Amino acid sequence: MRFFTQHISAAIGALGEFQRRLTSNLMTTTVIGIALALPAIFILALDNLAEISQDWDGTPSANLYLERTLSEPEQAALQTQIDELAGITGSILIGAEQGKTTFAERTGMAEMLNLLEENPFPAVIQATPVSTLAPNEVAELVNQLADLPGVEDVRLDQTWLQRLQTIVELASRATGLIGALLAIAVVLVVGNTIRLDIENRRSEIEIMKLIGGTDAFVRRPFVYAGFWHGLIGGMLAWILSAIVITVIARPANRLAGLYDSGFALSGPWLADGLTIVATGVLLSLTGAWVAVTQHLRRIEPGEGT
Amino acid sequence: MIRFHGVAKRYPGGNDALRGISFEVTQGEMVFVTGPSGAGKSTLLRLIPLLERPTRGSVIVNDVNLSTLTRRRIPYLRRSIGMIFQDHRLLPDRSVFDNVALPLVIAGFEHKETQRRVRAALDKVGLLERERSDPATLSGGEQQRVGIARAVVSRPPILLADEPTGNLDPALSEEIMRLFEQFNRVGVTLIIASHDHALVERLGYRRVHLTDGALA
Numbered sequence A: 001m002r003f004f005t006q007h008i009s010a011a012i013g014a015l016g017e018f019q020r021r022l023t024s025n026l027m028t029t030t031v032i033g034i035a036l037a038l039p040a041i042f043i044l045a046l047d048n049l050a051e052i053s054q055d056w057d058g059t060p061s062a063n064l065y066l067e068r069t070l071s072e073p074e075q076a077a078l079q080t081q082i083d084e085l086a087g088i089t090g091s092i093l094i095g096a097e098q099g100k101t102t103f104a105e106r107t108g109m110a111e112m113l114n115l116l117e118e119n120p121f122p123a124v125i126q127a128t129p130v131s132t133l134a135p136n137e138v139a140e141l142v143n144q145l146a147d148l149p150g151v152e153d154v155r156l157d158q159t160w161l162q163r164l165q166t167i168v169e170l171a172s173r174a175t176g177l178i179g180a181l182l183a184i185a186v187v188l189v190v191g192n193t194i195r196l197d198i199e200n201r202r203s204e205i206e207i208m209k210l211i212g213g214t215d216a217f218v219r220r221p222f223v224y225a226g227f228w229h230g231l232i233g234g235m236l237a238w239i240l241s242a243i244v245i246t247v248i249a250r251p252a253n254r255l256a257g258l259y260d261s262g263f264a265l266s267g268p269w270l271a272d273g274l275t276i277v278a279t280g281v282l283l284s285l286t287g288a289w290v291a292v293t294q295h296l297r298r299i300e301p302g303e304g305t
Numbered sequence B: 001m002i003r004f005h006g007v008a009k010r011y012p013g014g015n016d017a018l019r020g021i022s023f024e025v026t027q028g029e030m031v032f033v034t035g036p037s038g039a040g041k042s043t044l045l046r047l048i049p050l051l052e053r054p055t056r057g058s059v060i061v062n063d064v065n066l067s068t069l070t071r072r073r074i075p076y077l078r079r080s081i082g083m084i085f086q087d088h089r090l091l092p093d094r095s096v097f098d099n100v101a102l103p104l105v106i107a108g109f110e111h112k113e114t115q116r117r118v119r120a121a122l123d124k125v126g127l128l129e130r131e132r133s134d135p136a137t138l139s140g141g142e143q144q145r146v147g148i149a150r151a152v153v154s155r156p157p158i159l160l161a162d163e164p165t166g167n168l169d170p171a172l173s174e175e176i177m178r179l180f181e182q183f184n185r186v187g188v189t190l191i192i193a194s195h196d197h198a199l200v201e202r203l204g205y206r207r208v209h210l211t212d213g214a215l216a
Helices: A002-020 A022-054 A072-083 A096-107 A110-115 A135-146 A159-200 A202-210 A215-258 A270-295 B041-047 B071-079 B096-107 B111-124 B140-152 B170-185 B197-203
Strands: A062-066 A088-094 A124-129 A151-156 B002-011 B015-025 B030-034 B056-061 B081-084 B158-162 B189-193 B206-211
Touching (some): A002 A022, A002 A215, A022 A159, A022 A270, A062 A135, A072 A088, A072 A124, A088 A096, A124 A135, A159 A215, A159 A270, A202 B071, A202 B096, A215 A270, B002 B041, B015 B041, B030 B041, B030 B170, B030 B197, B041 B158, B081 B140, B096 B111, B111 B140, B140 B170, B158 B170, B170 B189, B170 B197
Parallel strands (some): B030 B189, B030 B206, B081 B158
Antiparallel strands (some): B002 B015, B002 B056
């Protein structure tokens, strides 16, 4: 109980100190807010993008090029075998002759084809995977199809999806790195603020120690100061990222519309916001803790007086 | 209560503040440490609450040899010792009441009890009506009395005062000494460092005289 009330009073006291130097403290928290908001915005945008590639409705069809040695009954048997696979909704068999005819019709190169002694087209089975498959599940399915006897090669019409995934992966790595750097920045900013705070209140700390304040007691207001910086900075980051996302949501959605995508950018709501705030508090507490452990022990009433 | 045994203190740089001092202060005693400035009076007082550690010898407070005391235990030692300084050492940005309440806040006293004890201490030094004041608005004598109220508010068995009347005129000095006598009468052990020989002599308590870091 006594422990509890001491913490409450330290927390309130630290808030009072925060308010006493409001301007400079608000500047510090704004720096924290911006440093947290930047990676938060990128992470949210990437989360949104990653969602598109997950629930993308235009699942690509896989084209299976069959070996030429396969007879027509064998091709039909293979199609039945593929239709029975889990993850395949259906398939179309395009025979070698049909393929040649279609090509000739579309390109008008029938005469050129006739010059060839052999039909250059293999038979193809166009298989459609289940639309709910995740990208990695699709890839797994493709491998499975390629391993079937009589299948020479499998091509998945998904370059667009792969490019998007690669871009998302690249961007999320970059965001991760930038986020880590900014996290370090937050720790240092808070650490430095608390260090200055400790220097400003040196005589107060000395007096506290002089009349029997334990290390924990002396430390507490500074750690709580870090807590408040993180909390306020984190809330600011939440607000900033919500504003930014709201501002860019409309053009982003219009762009998505141009690509026939149902993609809609959504902002940081409760769970994301709480994560941002919690991250801010955690980083600031770390910064405060570093400053306190480095500087507080050195201030002793016995030295230099 | 307090025992010095062959205590020496050498500061970095080779300055010997104390050169092997032994003496004892029994419980309920009021002792003056006198001597010219630089004789080691402050150092002697500072060894008791472990503001300094001796280079040699041992200091024993309340049957505890201070050399065995770990860093973590020091705050609890200091809570049993009230300290009064020539420069008061008050927090300028807190009211008189908050300054006096500090030792109780540190010790985790409950709010009501804190209020009661702070008022009692301020009443004792005659500053009850100034509890809401800023320390800077008080006179030197009043500030010193706030410092005394802070030192006694947690009712420590030992009081140390380092030149408590150094900046005060004779009448105010006399007043402060009367306060100390009152505390002594209720059983508090006091050690007071002072170079005001005239005053000390007139009061007639036991004296420990220091010259150049040694007992004379």
